[in-house]
Amino acid sequence: MEPDLTDLTSLTLAEGRDALRSRRVSSVELTEAHLRAMERAKGLNAYVATTPERALEMARSSDARLATGAAGPLEGLPIGVKDLYATKGVHTQACSHILDGFKPPYESTVTEHLWRDGAVMLGKLNMDEFAMGSSNETSCYGPVASPWLPPNWSVEKARAALAGDKRGLLTPGGSSGGSAAAVAARLCMAATASDTGGSIRQPAAFTGIAGIKPTYGRCSRYGMVAFASSLDQAGPLARTVRDCAIMLRSMAGADRKDSTCADAAVPDYEAAVGASVKGLTIGIPREYRLEGMNAEIEALWRRGADWLSAAGAKIVDVSLPNTRHALPAYYIVAPAEASSNLARYDGVRYGLRESGADIVELYEKTRAKGFGAEVRRRLMIGTYVLSAGYYDAYYVRAQKIRTLIKRDFEAVFADGVDAILTPATPSAAFGIGEKGSADPVEMYLNDVFTVTVNMAGLPGLVAPAGLSAEGLPLGLQVIGRPFDEETLFTLGAAIEEARGPMDLPQAWWA
Amino acid sequence: MSVDQDAVRRIAHLARIAVTDAEVPHLQDEINAILAFVEELSAVDVSGVEPMTSVIPMRLPMREDVVTDGEIEPAILANAPFAEDGFFVVPKVIE
Numbered sequence: 001m002e003p004d005l006t007d008l009t010s011l012t013l014a015e016g017r018d019a020l021r022s023r024r025v026s027s028v029e030l031t032e033a034h035l036r037a038m039e040r041a042k043g044l045n046a047y048v049a050t051t052p053e054r055a056l057e058m059a060r061s062s063d064a065r066l067a068t069g070a071a072g073p074l075e076g077l078p079i080g081v082k083d084l085y086a087t088k089g090v091h092t093q094a095c096s097h098i099l100d101g102f103k104p105p106y107e108s109t110v111t112e113h114l115w116r117d118g119a120v121m122l123g124k125l126n127m128d129e130f131a132m133g134s135s136n137e138t139s140c141y142g143p144v145a146s147p148w149l150p151p152n153w154s155v156e157k158a159r160a161a162l163a164g165d166k167r168g169l170l171t172p173g174g175s176s177g178g179s180a181a182a183v184a185a186r187l188c189m190a191a192t193a194s195d196t197g198g199s200i201r202q203p204a205a206f207t208g209i210a211g212i213k214p215t216y217g218r219c220s221r222y223g224m225v226a227f228a229s230s231l232d233q234a235g236p237l238a239r240t241v242r243d244c245a246i247m248l249r250s251m252a253g254a255d256r257k258d259s260t261c262a263d264a265a266v267p268d269y270e271a272a273v274g275a276s277v278k279g280l281t282i283g284i285p286r287e288y289r290l291e292g293m294n295a296e297i298e299a300l301w302r303r304g305a306d307w308l309s310a311a312g313a314k315i316v317d318v319s320l321p322n323t324r325h326a327l328p329a330y331y332i333v334a335p336a337e338a339s340s341n342l343a344r345y346d347g348v349r350y351g352l353r354e355s356g357a358d359i360v361e362l363y364e365k366t367r368a369k370g371f372g373a374e375v376r377r378r379l380m381i382g383t384y385v386l387s388a389g390y391y392d393a394y395y396v397r398a399q400k401i402r403t404l405i406k407r408d409f410e411a412v413f414a415d416g417v418d419a420i421l422t423p424a425t426p427s428a429a430f431g432i433g434e435k436g437s438a439d440p441v442e443m444y445l446n447d448v449f450t451v452t453v454n455m456a457g458l459p460g461l462v463a464p465a466g467l468s469a470e471g472l473p474l475g476l477q478v479i480g481r482p483f484d485e486e487t488l489f490t491l492g493a494a495i496e497e498a499r500g501p502m503d504l505p506q507a508w509w510a
Numbered sequence: 511m512s513v514d515q516d517a518v519r520r521i522a523h524l525a526r527i528a529v530t531d532a533e534v535p536h537l538q539d540e541i542n543a544i545l546a547f548v549e550e551l552s553a554v555d556v557s558g559v560e561p562m563t564s565v566i567p568m569r570l571p572m573r574e575d576v577v578t579d580g581e582i583e584p585a586i587l588a589n590a591p592f593a594e595d596g597f598f599v600v601p602k603v604i605e
Contacts, residue, residue, distance in 0.1 A: 101589070102589050103588075103589065104589075105582075105585035105586075105588050105589075106585075215566065216565040216566055217565070217566050217568065230562075230565050231565075256571070256573070259570060259571055260565070260568070262566065262568065263571070322554075325550070325551055325554055328547055328548040328549075328550060328551050329548075329551060331544060331547065331548055332548055332551070339525060343526075346526070347591060348590075348591075348598050348600055349586075349589070349590055349598055350589035350590065350591075351589070351591070352591075353591035353592065356601060357601065358601050358602065358603075359600055359601050359602070359603045360526070361528075361601075362600065362601055363526040364523075364526050364527060364528035365528050367525075367526055367527045367528070368527050368528035368529065371527065376527055376537075377537075377540050377541070377544070379525050379527065380518075380521050380522065380525055380527070380537065380541060381541060381544050381545075382525075383521050383524045383525040384513070384517075384521050384541065387521070387524060393511075393552070394548070396561050397551060397552070397554075397556060398548075398551065399561030399562050399563075400556040400559040400560065400561045400562075401551060401554055401556065401559075402561070402562040403559050403560055403561065403562045404554075404556070404559060406562065439543055440540055440543055440544060441543055441544065441547045444547070457565035457566050482566055
């Protein structure tokens with residue numbers, strides 16, 4: 001189907017790239033269309049900072065390069081950036097008050113790669129504070145409304161909620177909620193995001209878009225506000241699997257400034273999109289079939305396996321025995337690492353400072369004022385499990401369980417399995433204000449299918465796989481071998497192909 | 511495993527986060543809810559298992575021990591809440 005050049009924000013990243021290269025549209029036109037869409041969609045609260053002048057300046061430079069044929073892989077394409085990426089001179093706060101006013105004097109490696117390749121920066125995207133959350137509700141800038149309407153809501157009701165406290169509107173997931181909402185609402189052609197326990201993949205599933213958390217070490221973490229250093233990884237969110245492949249190629253690559261970043265060549269990921277799945281062996285892990293599992297999710301999972309089988313893949317049952325320990329172990333390891341990483345926010349060198357009679361009071365009051373409730377909760381758990389007397393019983397034990405989780409995957413891959421197919425989330429998107437207020441653990445259960453992948457350092461991709469009976473998007477996840485993102489792009493594209501056309505919601509918000 | 515209110519205050523102090531007396535009971539409940547959630551891990555057999563120290567098998571990259579950066583004092587102080595004469599200024603640290 002020909003892309004509609006009268007509706008520029010409806011283009012995919014790949015279509016935009018082709019339209020720019022063939023000079024059917026200019027980067028300035030494409031950028032202006034997105035800036036207008038962003039203005040109309042302010043109510044969704046997807047962006048926390050916009051950079052329109054900078055965007056147009058970048059677009060003009062891109063148009064000059066496109067005219068001379070010196071175009072980079074992302075030349076002229078307008079992109080949104082999650083607020084935890086350091087963007088030189090531009091708002092970077094990981095949506096926390098403790099970084100109020102912070103404008104980094106340096107650029108993250110991942111965003112540097114985007115600008116090197118010609119992309120245009122539209123602004124910074126909303127997220128859960130310090131990436132801690134699964135619904136974007138912990139952001140100091142307030143929640144993000146998903147562009148998907150709650151079932152049976154009228155447009156009038158939705159607009160009223162949008163103008164108020166947004167209660168009842170759907171969350172786009174988290175922590176990359178702003179990124180996912182912006183992509184799904186066509187407020188950018190793609191977005192950078194990050195994933196520590198599912199923060200790319202769960203929002204992708206909730207908003208009907210694609211996302212990939214690559215292998216740990218595929219992308220540099222330099223310039224990313226750190227949450228959990230052994231789990232964090234950069235990745236893209238975009239409307240199609242192909243678009244994610246295009247983004248990842250630019251985002252990935254070795255970096256001397258990050259010693260955990262692998263010195264491995266970056267393949268042409270886009271070439272894997274559309275490749276055949278014939279001969280691939282796909283594992284279906286029995287431990288992901290949870291008791292009382294949502295019947296629609298289970299049916300979609302089976303349908304996904306049938307699609308891949310019909311396309312020529314071999315489907316086998318596999319076992320990952322330590323699956324059920326992944327979520328509790330994650331909620332020891334991640335807060336522990338966070339307590340270490342967030343110790344730097346002390347009011348001395350950047351961000352918020354509260355006055356104190358002495359240095360300790362300065363620290364304690366600054367941090368009490370600057371951190372939200374979820375961050376405080378996790379820092380305290382993290383501090384506890386690392387403290388004298390508890391370190392072995394909690395942190396070391398959780399790290400041993402991590403070894404077991406990774407071994408489970410290694411055994412399955414060694415047996416000839418190329419990738420593992422699982423659901424992405426235990427449900428479709430839920431409402432803002434619906435979860436987590438009584439029991440913090442309720443929100444954590446959203447990550448049940450995604451954290452194993454971070455714990456094992458493996459790549460995981462989510463492709464939009466269909467709609468629930470209520471008309472809300474559902475995704476499927478494929479988990480791959482280390483540094484085999486190509487197989488995931490091939491499988492994700494096959495899922496998209498088998499699923500058929502799936503529309504994103506039209507704008508009801510303005 | 512659960513924490514009492516003294517432990518909550520101790521943890522808050524270790525984490526350098528001020529908590530009011532009113533906040534302590536609620537924090538105690540939240541922390542205990544999470545500790546209850548992770549309790550099942552104590553029953554897992556981890557004998558002979560090494561803790562994961564490196565997510566992907568990787569050698570720490572080395573480089574020549576030469577100065578390649580620095581002399582960027584203004585950039586480092588640019589976001590400081592209180593800076594003076596090239597220093598970050600804080601309340602007295604040592605008595």
